[in-house]
Amino acid sequence: MTSFQPTPAFAAQLDAQDTLRDFRSRFHIPPGPDGQESVYLCGNSLGLMPKTARAAVEQEFADWERLGVEGHFHGTSPWMHYHETLTDASARLVGAKPVEVVVMNNLTTNLHLLLISFYRPTATRYKVLMEGGAFPSDQYALESQVKLHGYTPEAAIVELVPRPGEHTLRTEDIEAKIRELGDSLATIILGGVNYYTGQAFDMAAITRAGHAVGAIVGFDLAHAAGNLEMHLHDWDVDFACWCTYKYLNSGPGGTSGVYVHERFANRPDLPRLAGWWGHDPSDRFQMKKGFRPMQGAAGWQLSNAQIFPMAIHRAALALVEEAGGMAVLRRKSEQLTTYLEFLIHNLNLPASQLEIITPPDPATRGCQLSLLVHQQGRELFDFLASNGIIADWREPNVIRLAPVPLYNSFGDVQRVGAALAQWRK
The missing domain is CATH 3.90.1150.10 (Aspartate Aminotransferase, domain 1)
Known part of the structure; x- marks a missing residue:
């Protein structure tokens, strides 16, 4: 310096x-x-507005005005498959395979959907590890999830805190706590970057340590997506989600991204909260009973795409790609x-x-x-x-x-x- x-x-x-x-x-x-x-x-907190954002949304307004419901099939970017136009860039953004990502919903909604699948406590393996002082949405989500399974937050949630006199966590202390919890640890869910201190966690090391004791490992990437270079697939992370309105400049309350490792791509047995848009598209429109999830992260979708927020996100992602x-x-x-x-x-x-x-x-x-x-x-x-x-x-x-x-x-x-x-x- x-x-x-x-x-x-x-x-x-x-x-x-x-x-x-x-x-x-x-x-x-x-x-x-x-x-x-x-x-x-x-x-x-909120990224700035790309100058391309307004035109991106106006295009969808124009298609809605001109085509009505037919915009799903005949628009400039048909709405039926609009979310798919975000897949490849989103995969590159977080270091994943296209089958491992989908853009949908909002961040905390997606965190809940993922925890339904990846926090599956048993009588002996029921604890969740998170950083102390995590963003309130994460705290509230985990509190409510453990209660759904009949546990109290005090019994099930373990919070990581820095050493006395320090402000951030040491990787070796996180790994030691994981080993200490051992086979009582069901799920690890940390922020990729802590919102308060700005600390970026060693996601690869944490994932290795979690898997070594049989835990599922996920990350809330709200402050990491568009901020850090990540390799979620190579790091073997199980699941993650992120918002797009901070470093990805996709507008207030913008849409969210989801990552699920490909090992879960063909696991229809996984518990999940199902919705029409996550159903196998080959017979989605037959309106039959019996949910059959799409392959990969797309199988966690609930409803059809939020076109206007996604239009902004598409414009913003294009700038990230153009920048290299x-x-x-x-x-x-x-x-x-x-x-x-x-x-x-x-x-x-x-x-x-x-x-x-x-x-x-x-x-x-x-x-x-x-x-x-x-x-x-x-x-x-x-x-x-x-x-x-x-x-x-x-x-x-x-x-x-x-x-x-x-x-x-x-x-x-x-x-x-x-x-x-x-x-x-």
Whole structure:
């Protein structure tokens, strides 16, 4: 980090060398208080709007207007198979085979659908392992799932917590807890990236450890999809799901992705909550009793595609593909976050005032730095906002900053460093 400089000229030099710099112009950047473009570092809550999104939805409006129900078969992209147009790009996004992914529903709905199949407790193997302080949706989903099976959360859910004085989890401690739980452990469900600290978990190591004791291993990738380069199939992950409105820029409340390893592709015996759209398409329209699931992740579908959210997602996924995929985006992401880290360290603030609780190793974090502000945290957040910097506040005293490679620049990051230096004075 010593080769970095905190000046606007240096940031401009980095931007000039950035092969992804032109993608910023493909998004709508909200204006700041002065009417100029803001520094938008809140993509970990809601990604920005691609300029192609409106036209993508308008095309589906036009087909609906022109064709009515026939749009299912004769539209520009017939709605009957619309979700299939997202499959290949989604598989590349998370490192999966096409049969292993499907886009449908919303994130927590999909998490519940997967847990019905992959949390199957017995009298002796009934525990669930998750990270302490997980996003509330995950906590609530698991609480309700264990109750469905007659357990109390206190008896069935085991939460991982950092060592005293530390803010993040060590992989060796996660592995040790898995070994300790042993054959009492039914399912592991962690976030790929912790929403609060920005820590990226070693999903391959966790999956290996879980399988070694006979547990099923899944991940909520809400903060990992579009953020990390992943290889879910090669890592042997059993199941996962993700939202698309954060790093994938697919609009508020956007659709969700699901991954199920191909070992489960032809398992009609697996318990699941069935719906018409997950039925074998060869006789779906015969409207007969007796559910026969489609092959692969598609067999977890319930209803036909949400066309308008999927149209936005399709447009947004196209930008990821055009940029060269997650390997390319991840390289810039690490550079942006490392530069932001340098600028914060360059302030030489005492840890008693401000500390970064996100891991310092780029391999163990996403494109997010979480600042634990011990003094005047809310005042700092408001100060950043008054300077056109849109960040995220988390009680009681954490500011999350997420420089996203598709639309954030090194100039954005330098502006944050300059604002922090001004606030320090």
